[in-house]
Amino acid sequence: MLFQRMTAFLATLTLAFAALAPAVAAASFELSATAKSNLAKLIAGADKTQASRLTKLNGDLQSLRKQDQSLDAKIKAIHYKNEEELVVLRKQIKEIDADKVNKLQQQVKQAKGRYQPLFDSYTALNKQIAAARRLNNKTLNALLRTQADAMKIAVQAARQDIRNKEQSLKNAKDQAAKKKKKMNDTLAGVHPVKVQLKAQRSKVASTKKLVASAVKNANQATKGTAKNAADSLSSLVAVSRQLVDQRQRNADLEQxxxxIIAKAKTQLKTI
Structure with missing residues (x-):
């Protein structure tokens, strides 16, 4: 029973890999094993000129294949590194002067809490003065006014202290906002490059289809004459070179x- 289950599982995996194989092959510059064998026979049986041409084209194709693989790996490595660094950098930008702002916010909150009993007492005293006035009690009114005048100085000082702290908080927030804007303005340069990258990836996808078609034609052409094979290989090399050039453009854009990220990181250290 276990053996049957394992056999079924392996069969499923085999079918899955078989289904994936054409998609992988379609994006490759590689000729089929049969086509390679046919090409070797054509080179061996062709005249010197045709043999030399076929050999050179095959060499060019192998070189382009290696370049494409190298560029593909390079593009992926830079792209993933860029995306990771952008996430970290944007988080760091949001946190610019956060500790300073939080500390000043706490100072404002603490000052208001500390002075609130004073404000409450001053309010209550003014209410007593108003009540004494209604009672026409001049002695009490004068006493309360003396207390209020003395307390007024402390209240004004407290209010000024709070205003000073609120101004410091506002200044800190404004400075943080300016720093964040400077950083975000630098990172804004990434967007148009990403737009170009998207367009470039679309070009690569289209050219890959041309390469797949050219590989198919080249595989078929190796069954014919040396000239037909050379002409077909020439077309394959041309479209493969186009793909490599587009890949290089992708790599340049990712770089x-x-x-831009490196520039932003340097700016972040200086603000």
Missing amino acids: KVSD
């Missing part, structure tokens, strides 16, 4: 994003 451009990386350079």
Whole structure:
């Protein structure tokens, strides 16, 4: 029973990999094993000129294949590194002067709490003065006014202290906002590059289809004459070179994003 289950599982995996294989092959510059064998026979049986041409085209194709693989790995590495660093950088930007602002906010809150009993007492005293006035009690009114005048100085000082702390908080927030804007303005340069990257990836996807078609034609052409095979390989090399050029453009754009990130990171250290 266990053996049957394992057999079924392995069969399922085999079918899954088989289904994936054409998609992988379609994006490759590689000729089929049969086509390679046919090409070797054509080179061996062709005249010197055709043999040389076929050999060179095959060499060019292998070189382009290696370049494409190298660029693909490079693009992925830079892209993932860029995305990770952007996440970290944007988080750091949000936290610019956060500790300073939080500390000043606490100072404002603590000052208001500390002075609130004074404000409450001053309010209550003024209410007593108003009541004494209604009672026409001049002696009490004069006494309360003396107390109020003395307390007024402390109240004014308390209010000024709170205003000073609130102004310090506002200044800190304004400075933090300016710093964040400077950083975000730098990172804004990433967006147009990403737009270009999206367009470039679309081009690569289209060219990959052309490569797949050219590989198919080249595989078929190796069954014919040396000239037909050379012409077909020439087309494959041309479209493969186009793909490599587009990949290089992708790599350049990803590097451009990386350079913007590096600039932003340097700015972050100086603000």
